[in-house]
Amino acid sequence: MMFPSYVNLLVFSCLLTLIAGGNIEQTALRGVQTSLLSMYVPSKPFTCLDRSMTIPYEFVNDDYCDCRDGSDEPGTSACPNGRFFCENKGYVGTLIPSHFVGDGICDCCDGSDEYETNVVCNNTCFELAQRNQAEREAKRALHEAGVAKKKEIIAHSIAIKSERQKRLKELENEIQVAEKLKRQAEAPEKEAKDKYQKLWEEQRAKHEAIVRNREIREMFADLDTNGDSLVSIDELQKHTELDLDSENEFTNEEVRTILGADSVNLNDFNTTVFDQISNSYKKLPEPPRPTPEPTPLPEPSQGSFATPSPPLETSDDEQNKPSHRHEEDHENSQHSSSIPTSLEHEKHIHDDTPPEYDDETKRLIQIADHARNEFNAIEGKILNIKQQIEDLKKQSGVDTGPQGEYSAFIDQCYDYEEREYTYRVCMFKDAKQIPKGGGSEVTIGYWDSWSGPTENKYLRMKYANGATCWNGPPRSLTVTFRCGIEHKAVDVREPSRCEYAMIFETPSACDETVAGTTSHSTHVEF
Ligand SMILES: *[C@@H]1O[C@H](CO)[C@@H](O)[C@H](O)[C@H]1NC(C)=O
Ligand SMILES: *[C@@H]1O[C@H](CO)[C@@H](O)[C@H](O)[C@H]1NC(C)=O
Ligand SMILES: [Ca+2]
Numbered sequence: 001m002m003f004p005s006y007v008n009l010l011v012f013s014c015l016l017t018l019i020a021g022g023n024i025e026q027t028a029l030r031g032v033q034t035s036l037l038s039m040y041v042p043s044k045p046f047t048c049l050d051r052s053m054t055i056p057y058e059f060v061n062d063d064y065c066d067c068r069d070g071s072d073e074p075g076t077s078a079c080p081n082g083r084f085f086c087e088n089k090g091y092v093g094t095l096i097p098s099h100f101v102g103d104g105i106c107d108c109c110d111g112s113d114e115y116e117t118n119v120v121c122n123n124t125c126f127e128l129a130q131r132n133q134a135e136r137e138a139k140r141a142l143h144e145a146g147v148a149k150k151k152e153i154i155a156h157s158i159a160i161k162s163e164r165q166k167r168l169k170e171l172e173n174e175i176q177v178a179e180k181l182k183r184q185a186e187a188p189e190k191e192a193k194d195k196y197q198k199l200w201e202e203q204r205a206k207h208e209a210i211v212r213n214r215e216i217r218e219m220f221a222d223l224d225t226n227g228d229s230l231v232s233i234d235e236l237q238k239h240t241e242l243d244l245d246s247e248n249e250f251t252n253e254e255v256r257t258i259l260g261a262d263s264v265n266l267n268d269f270n271t272t273v274f275d276q277i278s279n280s281y282k283k284l285p286e287p288p289r290p291t292p293e294p295t296p297l298p299e300p301s302q303g304s305f306a307t308p309s310p311p312l313e314t315s316d317d318e319q320n321k322p323s324h325r326h327e328e329d330h331e332n333s334q335h336s337s338s339i340p341t342s343l344e345h346e347k348h349i350h351d352d353t354p355p356e357y358d359d360e361t362k363r364l365i366q367i368a369d370h371a372r373n374e375f376n377a378i379e380g381k382i383l384n385i386k387q388q389i390e391d392l393k394k395q396s397g398v399d400t401g402p403q404g405e406y407s408a409f410i411d412q413c414y415d416y417e418e419r420e421y422t423y424r425v426c427m428f429k430d431a432k433q434i435p436k437g438g439g440s441e442v443t444i445g446y447w448d449s450w451s452g453p454t455e456n457k458y459l460r461m462k463y464a465n466g467a468t469c470w471n472g473p474p475r476s477l478t479v480t481f482r483c484g485i486e487h488k489a490v491d492v493r494e495p496s497r498c499e500y501a502m503i504f505e506t507p508s509a510c511d512e513t514v515a516g517t518t519s520h521s522t523h524v525e526f
């Protein structure tokens with residue numbers, strides 16, 4: 001009868017001992033990090049983790065600080081430098097300073113830091129874990145959606161790249177064809193030119209001499225107001241436009257220097273005076289003599305009659321000569337003289353007729369003319385193609401990321417609106433600060449480089465060497481990218497003077513590994 005109860009009692013007391021022993025152990029290991037549990041072995045002397053001393057195991061968590069590193073008191077606030085480990089089951093274990101232990105405030109989500117106080121801590125670990133998981137899931141979903149868009153961008157970038165290469169090849173072929181055509185067009189023009197250049201030049205010289213003599217006679221007659229066939233100092237003095245140092249009067253001395261004498265006849269005027277004054281000379285407004293109004297002279301500024309005014313846009317006036325004469329040939333065919341001219345305005349200043357070429361010359365001129373037009377057209381086309389090639393090469397030279405994930409930024413600008421300013425970043429180009437109340441915009445940087453950390457270079461880009469701050473450095477902007485569904489600037493700050501920081505959301509910055517995280521791996525393990 002007694003036996004069973006004795007056994008019961010024995011079993012009960014053993015159980016009691018076990019539970020009590022468990023409790024003691026529990027207390028001794030309170031606040032110890034899981035990874036360090038093996039250092040705290042009950043019944044063995046404890047060696048401080050910094051190996052500074054060894055103490056009896058009973059000194060662990062006895063609320064008296066023995067180790068310099070506080071490692072004997074992980075579960076009490078006895079050591080000022082102690083660390084208490086909250087196990088936080090279901091969430092993330094954390095270390096808190098051991099003076100938070102028993103301070104009446106719940107610091108661990110499992111409430112384990114307040115084991116010896118009256119404070120009843122609610123266990124919030126589950127709630128935290130849930131919230132944490134919801135956040136992770138939201139982040140994962142964002143990256144997943146972003147990565148889908150990023151993949152589109154990458155695919156598009158690959159398409160664009162090969163399209164660009166194709167176009168480049170086409171353009172290079174086009175330019176070869178055009179250059180061949182150009183050489184073909186050059187030949188007849190050159191032939192015609194070579195053949196008739198000498199003749200044209202002689203004729204032009206002859207004609208220009210005539211024009212020049214006319215000018216000389218007209219100017220002389222104009223200056224000789226009293227008609228004594230001499231131009232005297234007082235006659236020239238009226239032309240104050242000839243006073244080169246216009247700071248004082250046009251003095252007798254100055255006029256005399258021009259004339260070289262008190263007066264000059266036509267011959268002296270021809271040889272010594274005309275060239276000096278022809279560029280600046282202006283007719284006086286009211287000619288006092290009854291001579292018939294001479295036809296207007298060409299602009300005095302174009303005094304050099306040897307310079308033909310190019311009728312075509314090309315700068316090579318050699319090429320223009322034949323064409324030009326050709327034009328006049330048509331327009332003035334009613335005239336009788338046969339003096340060729342390269343001066344467009346000449347037909348207005350004299351009655352000489354422009355050249356009448358023989359048929360062979362006319363034919364050649366026509367061929368040359370046609371050839372030149374073709375040549376010019378082709379040359380224009382070549383320039384255009386070269387420009388296109390250059391643009392393409394410039395585009396393919398932009399570093400748009402290892403997979404071209406930032407290629408959607410090419411030629412794009414994005415605004416961030418702030419109270420006072422609009423910040424505008426034109427990707428791979430520049431960044432500006434535009435005052436909303438009007439006023440001039442300020443360049444805060446020109447495209448510089450990708451500037452993220454080495455393991456994630458494409459996290460940031462830098463725009464440098466903007467307008468210099470008053471009494472300070474040149475402005476600059478760092479753009480930091482983060483995953484988002486749309487390309488958009490979400491924040492701009494000036495963390496230190498003249499250094500701007502923009503946060504920019506883009507699918508291009510979304511991360512496949514984050515997107516691929518399964519909900520299982522969001523479980524907390526410590
Ligand atoms: C625990 O939760 C209850 C109700 O949810 C609340 O009244 C109480 O103040 C909480 N205790 C602590 C220590 O936060
Ligand atoms: C000017 O002088 C040149 C030679 O030096 C001569 O050929 C020309 O006919 C002269 N012009 C006038 C208008 O006298
Ligand atoms: Ca101790």
Ligand SMILES: [Ca+2]
Pocket residue numbers: 100101102103104105106107113114
């Ligand atoms: Ca606390």
